[in-house]
Amino acid sequence: MAPPRDLEGLPPGLAKERTELAWSRTVFAFAAMGGVILKTSIAAGLTVITLGVLIWGVGRLLPAPGTSAAAPGRLRLVAVALTGVSLVALAVALFGHGAARGLLS
Amino acid sequence: VTGAEAGAGGGAEAGGGEVEPDARFTFANERTFLAWARTALAFVAAGLAIVQLLPPFPGVPWGRRLLGIPLIVIGGVIAVVGYNQWSRNQRSLRCGEPISRSVLPRVLAVAIAAMALIAAIVLLLSAILEPR
Numbered sequence: 001m002a003p004p005r006d007l008e009g010l011p012p013g014l015a016k017e018r019t020e021l022a023w024s025r026t027v028f029a030f031a032a033m034g035g036v037i038l039k040t041s042i043a044a045g046l047t048v049i050t051l052g053v054l055i056w057g058v059g060r061l062l063p064a065p066g067t068s069a070a071a072p073g074r075l076r077l078v079a080v081a082l083t084g085v086s087l088v089a090l091a092v093a094l095f096g097h098g099a100a101r102g103l104l105s
Numbered sequence: 106v107t108g109a110e111a112g113a114g115g116g117a118e119a120g121g122g123e124v125e126p127d128a129r130f131t132f133a134n135e136r137t138f139l140a141w142a143r144t145a146l147a148f149v150a151a152g153l154a155i156v157q158l159l160p161p162f163p164g165v166p167w168g169r170r171l172l173g174i175p176l177i178v179i180g181g182v183i184a185v186v187g188y189n190q191w192s193r194n195q196r197s198l199r200c201g202e203p204i205s206r207s208v209l210p211r212v213l214a215v216a217i218a219a220m221a222l223i224a225a226i227v228l229l230l231s232a233i234l235e236p237r
Binding site for chain 1: 150178
């Protein structure tokens with residue numbers, strides 16, 4: 001099927017749906033990450049899972065078309081949360097004690 | 106797509122010479138950032154899993170950390186650079202400027218290639234140094 005000539009004339013409805021799905025996938029990824037960290041540190045894992053829930057709430061506040069000015073704070077929160085998760089994971093990797101025999105042994 | 110093209114159709118005047126871009130471009134930019142965020146999370150999860158879940162490499166006790174810690178650091182870098190990229194793209198869309206080229210694909214390619222090389226070296230070392 002050939003793409004329509006005038007892309008600007010299309011309604012943005014499906015784009016919003018796709019973006020909502022992308023937020024959902026991101027939240028699932030956060031939850032999975034929290035589950036992995038939970039195995040090592042319950043407090044850190046619960047924090048990451050809580051962050052995932054927070055991001056889920058923020059993701060539901062998608063701006064209406066034409067109001068993208070509302071977005072920077074939401075995406076900044078995701079970036080800050082990700083950096084925090086990286087730092088937590090780094091601390092766990094550096095100072096945590098890995099599984100003595102490992103899952104695959 | 107340039108910012109001028111994005112703002113030409115469904116865009117609205119946002120003041121200060123900036124144009125509110127078409128919503129679809131804003132959403133696409135946001136989805137791209139979220140995709141990079143998931144990539145960053147995957148790197149962090151992979152690094153953490155290597156350090157915490159893999160059994161130690163025989164003869165190379167530091168092998169897990171050598172593989173896992175760089176992956177976690179790369180994940181953090183991708184998160185920060187991804188946000189900067191989103192911010193730059195959004196500004197370009199609003200100002201009608203060309204979208205700048207992203208450095209993230211190159212970062213990703215170099216990081217994966219380097220990690221594959223390090224993993225191969227650790228595995229080889231482990232095979233050589235393994236106590237019999």
